[in-house]
Amino acid sequence: MPAMTDYHSFSRINRYLNGKPVLDASMVPYEAQLVFNAGVVKFNGEYVMLFRDDYGYIDGPSRFMGGNKFKGTCLGFARSNDGYAWKCDAEPFWSAEKLSDNEIFRIYDPRLTVIEDRLYLCFAADTYHGLRGGIAEISKNLNSVTIISLSLPDNRNMVLFPEKINDKYYRLERPMPVYSHDGKDCFDIWISNSPDLRYWGESSLLLGLESIRYANDKLGPAAPPVKTDKGWLTLFHAVHKDTLRGKNGWEEKWQKCYMAGIMLLDLQNPQKIIGFSKEPLIVPETHWEVDEGFRTNVIFPGGMILEDNDEVKIYYGASDTVECLATAQLEDLISLCTC
Numbered sequence: 001m002p003a004m005t006d007y008h009s010f011s012r013i014n015r016y017l018n019g020k021p022v023l024d025a026s027m028v029p030y031e032a033q034l035v036f037n038a039g040v041v042k043f044n045g046e047y048v049m050l051f052r053d054d055y056g057y058i059d060g061p062s063r064f065m066g067g068n069k070f071k072g073t074c075l076g077f078a079r080s081n082d083g084y085a086w087k088c089d090a091e092p093f094w095s096a097e098k099l100s101d102n103e104i105f106r107i108y109d110p111r112l113t114v115i116e117d118r119l120y121l122c123f124a125a126d127t128y129h130g131l132r133g134g135i136a137e138i139s140k141n142l143n144s145v146t147i148i149s150l151s152l153p154d155n156r157n158m159v160l161f162p163e164k165i166n167d168k169y170y171r172l173e174r175p176m177p178v179y180s181h182d183g184k185d186c187f188d189i190w191i192s193n194s195p196d197l198r199y200w201g202e203s204s205l206l207l208g209l210e211s212i213r214y215a216n217d218k219l220g221p222a223a224p225p226v227k228t229d230k231g232w233l234t235l236f237h238a239v240h241k242d243t244l245r246g247k248n249g250w251e252e253k254w255q256k257c258y259m260a261g262i263m264l265l266d267l268q269n270p271q272k273i274i275g276f277s278k279e280p281l282i283v284p285e286t287h288w289e290v291d292e293g294f295r296t297n298v299i300f301p302g303g304m305i306l307e308d309n310d311e312v313k314i315y316y317g318a319s320d321t322v323e324c325l326a327t328a329q330l331e332d333l334i335s336l337c338t339c
């Protein structure tokens, strides 16, 4: 496995504002420390972002040196007219504390998908008996949320396709099976379908870790797939672990590096991969991605928007600390998916 420095972001990826965050804790009008891993869609004539906010961090001797203890995690909305400049709502939107379910103690990493004018949320839920992936519907006025289904543990990083395919809903997901290789995780991307968003089945392996040469630890779905003439354009995160890596962010030994990868799935049969990129799409490189953060070297995309002029906006959490935006041209991204 080549050293991390052998990898670079795709040359035609443009980091908006040279990688400066489009949203960070200073823009949130309530308690916030880490603002990241957001889902983003166009809905009701505006751009809507639902971000994760880990708040109430007690710092140690210097920034992010107090361990990983937070008061809580909530999800908050931000809105935009152009997808570049964002403004947060005055109050947080949702958190585990708002549920009557005593099992779930944290909700995080939201992804948003609009299907037939309805807004759906996929989320990760930490429960006292394992990690679960949830699907919920958010009301049109963005005021309330109704849970539709929760997976068995352990599963997370679910994303919904934005339309039914052959009359079925589809989702990508990342279960956490107990097989491993050389003491490392081996987590892959799976695909399932459902008649009603509630009952899921016909699950099959979509992309195994062994197919991605720049990853050796785990893969997971990133933003919900986007429909193009050539297929479903689909982002994923790919994790490379190197035991020689030492201190990064708050941990003594944070050895993982999260990159973004890209693939194209068949429009009528999304279980079939048309192609994927041999190289990573986005690799941690900027100050916000590499030098400073709660967990450095993490690129975690959760939203992708295809504009009418074929610009693709990719929103990603950087270093589990801030939310950034990269753009690219659709044809450049499609031309990468050849393997």
Ligand code: BMA
Residues within 6 Å of the ligand: 037, 109, 258, 295, 298, 300, 317, 320
């Ligand atoms: C994953 C999730 C993400 C996080 C990433 C990197 O396992 O917990 O929320 O961004 O690790 O720390």
